[in-house]
Amino acid sequence: MTFVLSLFLAVGLFAPQSQAAAPATPVTGGGTPTGTAPTRLAPPSSSLESPADKAPAKADGGRESASSQPLPEPLPPQVTGLPQTRRPEAKTLGQGAEAAAKPCNVGDFTSRTGSALVQQIKASDYSCIDTLFRIGRGDAANAFRESQMVTVAYAARDAANAYQGNDSGAITELMYYLQAGYYVQFYNEDVVGPYGDALLTAGRAALDAFYANPRSRDVTPDNARPLSGATTLIDSTQDAAHYLPVLRRLLNEYDSAAWSRADMAWAVNPVFFSLSRGPGQAGYREAVNADPGVMDALFTFASRNRDLIGTNLGTMVYNAATELGRFMDYPEFLPKLRPYVSALIAQSSPSGPSMYERGALTWAALHYDKGNCAYYGVCDDPAKFKAANLTVKHACSPSITIVAQALDATQLGTACASLNGQDAFFHAVAKDSGPVKDDNNGTIEVVVFHTDFDYKVLAAVIFDIGTNNGGMYLEGNPAAAGNQPRFVCFENKWASSFEIWNLNHEYTHYLDGRFNVYGDYDAGQVQPIDWWVEGFAEFVSWSYRKTVNTDAIAVASRHTYKLSELFDTVYARSSQDRVYRWGYLAVRYMLEQHRSDVDAVLAKYRAGDWDGARAILKTTIGTRYDADFDSWLTRCAAGACATDTPGQPQLPECAGGDVRKLDANCVRSNVAASTGNYAHFYLTVPAGTKQVKITTSGGTGNGDLYYNPGSWAYTNAHVFRSTNPDNSETLTVTNPPAGYVFFSLYAQQGFSGVSVTSEM
Template identity: 30%
Template sequence: MKHNQRLFVPKKLVTALLLAGVSSTAAAQCEYQDLIQSPDIIADISDAEQSCFRSWYNAPEEAAQGLYSEASLQQIQRALATEVTHYRGEDAQAKRIANLSEFVRAAYFARYATQDKHGYYSEAMSQSLAQLSDQFLRSPFARDLGRDQVDAMSGMSLMVDSVKQLPLAMDSMLDMLGSFDRESAQNLQYVDGLNNLFRAMSGHVSRSAFYDDMARHPEYLTRLKTFVDQNQWALGTDAEFLVYNAVRESGRLLATRNDTLREQVLAMMEQTLQQHQIGTPGERLWLAAAEMILFYAPERGAELHLAEGKTQLEQRLLPNRYTCHGPAIIRSQNLSDQQAQKACDVLEAKEADFHDVVNSGAVPVADDHNDQVEVVVWPSNDAYVTYSNFLFGNSTDNGGQYLEGTPSDPNNTARFLAYRYDSGDDLAILNLEHEYVHYLDGRFNLYGGFGDTLSHGNMVWWLEGFAEYMHYKKGYQAAIDLASDANYSLSDVFATDYNHDVNRIYRWGYLAVRFMIENHPADVDRLLQLGRSGEYQSWAEEVKRLGPQYDSEFATWLTTLSSEEPGTDHGDDNNDNGDQSDDAMPSFGMNHSAHFSADQYEEQQFYIDIPDGVTSFTVTTRGDGDSDLYASYQKVAHYYDYQVSEYGSGSDEVITFTPQSNGFIAPGRYYFSLTARESFSDVEVISQVETSSPAKAEDDLTPLLLTNGQAVNLDINETRYAGLYVDRPAVVRVWLSSVGEKDGEVDLYVGRQSWASTEDFDLASQHAGSNEYVEMTVEQPGYVHFTLDAQHPGG
């Protein structure tokens, strides 16, 4: 994993297994294709099952002129208004409100992607929907803690961000935040619904109207500070992310150009730094405040010596350092020397295998000074998500990440970040081998940095697929299960980029790499020669030629994998080195079903590997007899030793794994035991996984620090920030242009003293397309602030 950025602190891993049980039902007639033919669309949406939601978000482009037209959505708005007006907290009412608001969010999501061609919803429509959210949140029933009621509250509060009208509901959302207490904190779904305020604040970061409203209402910031001060008890609990985000998103208001608001925010951040020191229970609040000051007010950060504090925090958190015989240096918080040496052994064995597979001769590519790599091992997912981005700049909505840096710089530090999924004697480091292969691939196969390798496309299949192949070789059952569906041609897989779903990126990438290595090694050697010399345009051209040439052969080859015997690695993507007793346990694919039978007291065991980027994960059982389903995360489950279950009489059960507050299911291995309380002859197990988030792709809102004379590559979905420090009077020139096959409408806004928005700026370049240029004279040292605004996502 090499990219993306988190916005919110997820819950601890233990809370990733929060469940809700429901009885299974027949397939609902609520898919998008059903709705466009429905005689009663309001009823069908209101009664829809969650399994239909994915189709709403993935509606075709023509939906903009049909089901998702403004006239059509007005029907939904009127129905939602009726439900909100009559809401009394009843389960059926809550479900209808949750479903109707989900449909609205899906419509806004789908229309956003096609707005260049079909336009977008009117301001009046968006305001009317936000006013409905405000009306709902002011109802006393909005605070009910039942499952359906929480779904309704969460949906209506999240809709505020979808329609981008937070000022109309800010007051009521702050009132809802005030309902957080020790009782409601036990319901993490409710807490996550309250967290939608901070999602919305982050989502409005480039909107001047939001800052203007905050400036008109200084009491809003006061209420946020009071919330933080009154809820110190939540620190150290699974709900502490809500307090953390209150500080973090308040601090993000430093992006404002309103001096009064900016000074108010700085005062709050500095008070937080004083109240919560490094090494105290409130350390994470210090981190949240420091992070925002360093990002959006670096001059004040220098005055407060926050860089020194950051170094102090790193030294406190990662006191252990162990040097391997090879290039790896293991840094950790809780690994013993024996465990660190075991990690070294794993990496050294993988490096020997790597050189054998790619015939590198152990000769690095030219101009590569990454002769060492730091392996930073966090003690848990919670620590990884909380600290790693702040200290090292990696994204944390994943199972680990390699940061190559600039290999040609002799002072560069190559580093990959990982975390442990168990604190016992086993090593238990998630994706250790996968991330190390990224390091080896960059040092011995691919000239230049990460941005160089992606510059002409047709590369992601190799980057992620090769790392998966080097870990699994044969027997990657989760990928083999996908092969039977034959969803993609080889040409399709070769064209994969990081905007595609995780199955296509990792598992289909693995299949493509394995096919090429096993069947066309000469072509692989030729590609690697191009990679080692940095000829990435030629790489892309060669890959485009090879795809059609081998499409038919690849399709035939896929059919040979279904009966393949596992190799020495049994699909253990997440247990690189632990001693799990599951060698004979079958893998169960994502979005897969199978039938089981068992005698009384017998158990059928299987596991499901969940990769990065999964937003929804449920496992359902239905059938005869009386079976019970038990689950554990990263450890084998039994009926007598499990972490979660929804067992009851009969065989109809559902385990729903709740996403972390960043919207993603914790990646890793989930073990299941299907146990016969009474014998059963036909129980079907169904896994349902969604790998695309029902929201626009989120930008990394961390300002990117530019270096004079050096180009950088970045994707923009909506808004990105960049800053350039000018140390003397000078003329500053900035070019912005599309790279590779991507293109989009991107405008450039400049702020001399503070961050610009699309409505409030000192200088702008707003030409058609994504080729922009600005030139300006800077008369005194300081930062120049750049805001990049994408009219069309993905540029």
């Protein structure tokens, strides 16, 4: 059985004029740098998540939504530092790697204490214990309260004292159980209870005994998994300061020739997890000052193992470089680190296999020692990385340009179709009257990296953003001349077919900022608006793609929040579920049940009247809809949100037998025309009408929309036109003349099944 390379995203933060995304929307369709934990090595025994991925870290939510196909368990940033490091692939594990999974019953663990619990763990399959990371809250305390964990830790100590260089004493399972406990307790401390000195003492007893046993230094496949469990447990216990000597030793002893053959990469890679989160732990900085040899070990590791670059274990070198750069955040270490970082940068390039190592080190040098960028030779590295890697440029429309690392013509066509088609849907839902005042963001640049790892490393350097997220919208100042908004995203490589992660969610942020929310994101932070910003992006993304938001339906069944509470959502202080899933539910409920209130709030948002919008939400509405929202959640969880997937707001079919005639707020369906011909429409406009909006969507082929106020509209007789490369067209006419006005859909390519919607 082989290892699986599994990449993990941490949660991003908003920064001035930027929005960072947690894992979100695929296509089938900005920020202060925040450090992230290294990516971890997946075990061969489980097709799910690695034991190393079960660190006791808590997701605080991402600026962008978690839409369809969530990534594996997110690992949040714990320290200021570098882009996320990567998980190396390895070959096989020794003892037990191919063992068949045994039946697993949570009650076997929650019903036992003392020696009975220990014996149950020892008798259990590794994959069985893996399921305990996802244990329910109702069982969490019985499995992982501190007294249970202390019992298991001392059992692990006894197994460590008797360790024979393999898993004959089930030390791997005991340590994995402890990892699960730390993970579950972190997310459910209110249920499990606190962990204190008793567990710290017992855990150290287990780890000290293991590392003191000479068999723990065996360079064999049999020792790989137990050693990995112990080293990962250092990270789980957040005890890096105490175990710096062990971490340093493992780095110094790793030899790519011998250790790779014995699968020891899986055992050594967790060193980087502990180092990445060490800065967030009490006493860590002081410990490094007292024992700075870990920095020498990281440099030596990266230098000695450069032959791994370009192989499936090359990310070990990247991890070492990343953690070396992280220490630059401590000014007292800069004199020691400068020659190390400079030497490694000199051996790498902005392109090719070594570009990730250089990217991590360049990021560190430019952030922690920018005044000396010439010393490192990286002052112009952002431009070099961009020129070397973002080589694909394609215009989807006059307003949308894709800049990509590796998209081919077919993929570009798929992405463009998804983006171009979204405009009509967005405007139909938003019911806007055009761009908000002072918004000049008439074009958007969509930057697509080939993988999420490319995004993490390269986007951090090129755009100077935090990339521990699923993508980021960089709005800039929409009132500034020459401002170029863009969003940065990546291809979804774990999907079965081509997808771009977060594409539609991020594009909604662009449209929302241009047509619904005045100024940049920071301008709106006078009052909480994240319920709308993220909730609406989620709603449009899911609804436009006509996909059921199963995650939101799942949280709806819990009835966690009142609607009035969701109006108070602030991204930086809220969970990912609250920001995205509950944001989606709140926005969907308001759009479906109280559209007039949404319009009133949007009128304030569009004018930048944040206090006025807040007054509507918290005073005019207040708690008035809480009971109804709770009832709606019940219906949603029972199937209404799955069977009644929201799409473009449903309008009635236009009346009358003349298929050319449009009326206020109706739709003509199944419109068709052959190539070079027209589908003509007319509309009677009452005097004093402020706006007429015509949108087209769906069907096959490509129809372009034209408007003429006094006679039939043609390609050579029109005032306005919308000519996207598909059937998604929108024309908004403000203050139209009274009487007949005319619209035509010209068949650039023969079309059929098109819907034409008129609103006024």
